[in-house]
Amino acid sequence: MIYEEKIIDTIPVGPLGLIPLKSCAELGRRVDEYLVKWRKERESEHKTTIAFAGYQRDSYIIGAKTPDSAPARPRAPWRNPSEATTCI
Numbered sequence: 307m308i309y310e311e312k313i314i315d316t317i318p319v320g321p322l323g324l325i326p327l328k329s330c331a332e333l334g335r336r337v338d339e340y341l342v343k344w345r346k347e348r349e350s351e352h353k354t355t356i357a358f359a360g361y362q363r364d365s366y367i368i369g370a371k372t373p374d375s376a377p378a379r380p381r382a383p384w385r386n387p388s389e390a391t392t393c394i
Contacts, residue, residue, distance in 0.1 A: 317357040323368040338367050 322341070326334020345362050353361060 321360050324366045325368050325370045327372050
């Protein structure tokens with residue numbers, strides 16, 4: 307098999323940030339570590355341009371508060387539309 311190296315030459319659309327929920331904090335940390343490493347190793351002649359401002363950071367995790375868990379909302383009973391009554 308012959309593998310071709312793909313050259314990706316795009317600019318970021320906006321800043322990247324991660325807000326992992328507490329239930330997946332470990333996964334969020336691992337994704338953050340991967341992104342930090344990948345963006346440091348990625349070669350681009352445009353890294354010094356304004357479009358890449360904030361592209362390389364020590365961490366992409368945003369310090370945001372997230373709820374531990376959302377309380378369950380009561381749901382209205384489901385009704386079959388074919389059984390709907392019509393008022394005259």
